[in-house]
Structure formats: C-alpha cells, structure tokens
Amino acid sequence: MTSISVLRFNGEQTNQPGKNRINWLIAPVLTLFHVGAVAAPFFFTWNALLVAIFLYWVTVGLGLGICYHRLLTHRSYTTPKWFEYFLTVCGVTALEGGPLLWVATHRKHHQFADKEGDPHSPRDGKWWAHAGWILVGHALRQDISTLKRYVPDLAEDNFHVWVTKYHLVPTVILGLTLFAIGGLPFVLWGIFFRTVAGLHTTWLVNSVSHIWGSRRFETRDTSTNNWWVALLSFGDGWHNNHHANPVSARHGLEWYEIDVNWYTIWIFKELGLASHIHQAQLPARMYANQS
16 A cells, blocks of 8 residues: 655645554554454344344435435535434444534545545545545544534534534444344444445445546546445445535436435425425536546
8 A cells, every 4th residue: 555645735634645654543443343344244143134234224324325425514405403413313323433524524525526635535546545544544633623614514513513522422322222132243233244334335435436437427526426336325326426516415317326315315305304405407518428
C-alpha cells in the first residue's frame, strides 16, 4: 500500500499518498470486528442469520442510505424531527461514526470529488479509497471546528451533537439485548458480521463505484453506476446518477435500476413521514456515452 502523507487544503489535513501513522484507535477495533465476523459461521443458526439480515437493512438501508446520506447530508427530503432522530439512531448503529462526522466527510467528498482534498478518492489508490483512508487517514481525526464548517446545520442540533459524542451507546445496548435474547450467535451475527458487511458495502461505494461501472452523466469526477454495489447498498451504487444529481432522493433513475432506499422513501411519503422530496429526471442532453 502507498504510504500516506499529510497535506493541507484550506488549513485542513487531507488524505493523500505519503507518510503517516496508522490510526491505532481504529485499526484494532476493525481487526476485532473482522475476527468476530469470520467466527460467526462457526456459531450459525437460522435465527441469527435472519437477525443479521434485518439489522443490515435497518443500519445500512434506513440508517446510512436513507438517513445519513439522502436526508442529513443532501437534504433530499424532509421528515418530522422525531422520525429524523429515529433514523439517525439506525445510522449510528452501523458503527460508521456519529452523524456530524459521517455527514461532514461525505459533504467534503462531494466538494472535492476525485481531487485534492477528497477523503477517499481512488486516484490515491484502490485500497486507499476502500479502507486505507480509515486505517491511516485523518478523516476520522477532525476537530469540532472543522466538522462545524461542513455541518453547521447538524452542529446546532443538540440531539445530533449528543449522539455523535455517544455514538457507541446504541450498539452497546443492542449487543446486550441480542445476547440476552439469543446468546453468542446473535451477537456474532447481529453485531460483528452485520457491521463488517455494512462497512465493506459503504467502502465499495467509495472505491468500486469510482472505478468500475457505466457513466450515464459526464460528471467532473470518476463516479460510476455499478449494479451489484447498488444491490448491496439498497441503491447507493447508482453513484454516477447521484453525483450528477446530489440532491435527488432517487438514485436509480431507470425502471431497471433497483433503488430500495428510494422505494422506502416513497412509502414514507405515502405514510406522511416524508415531504419536499427532490427527484432527478433524465434530460437527454445530459447523457454521455456508456462506458
């Protein structure tokens, strides 16, 4: 893997190749979770697998895709505050950090997509874009003033500030609950295996969906539409569509582009839980040659 160095963009540390130190706070935790994920099949039960699948949808679908990404980062739609907070807890339980950190990182990604300052661009290496930026980079070491620059809206919300500070609490409560209900198999599948699967799905959007796939829109970055990443991420793999229309709550723009997160938002609208929904169209002038 390329070594990592510290460059500065507008006074901030950014992730780029060169020299740097491993994040010893993150690396051991990720290693432990991967060991737990590998151990899970040795404690297989059908109930534990079903729990993992359900929690994968709750955390990756409802939490990351629908809440962290489309609601909090891009404000693609609005919901009642109580429902926004519920979805945020779902996102926190994905163990990808609190909302201030996740949203700030993703907004920074869009601002500098595939340029200097992008926290996780494949231009700095495929492995870097996938997980290297987490293990070695500075994206998870931002101070509160830097975060506030990218998330002034969330920084003014006491709930989002609190849940960012105590983002591990929901997972601890969930882990204890699962252990009480189903013992070690429920914990290994519902916490460790499910979390690792969710992490790699998010990382695939950052890496694979900027390397391999088709490009419908001529964006200024390398984003692509990748169908199998879209299936794993409930729709976020239609990444070129998204970069061309960041505010759109709908990422799968054609009927065959399966976007479960969009279908869920549509259901929320029918239930009166979502409104002011932004939806992209497909103007012919924006088409690019498929690659």
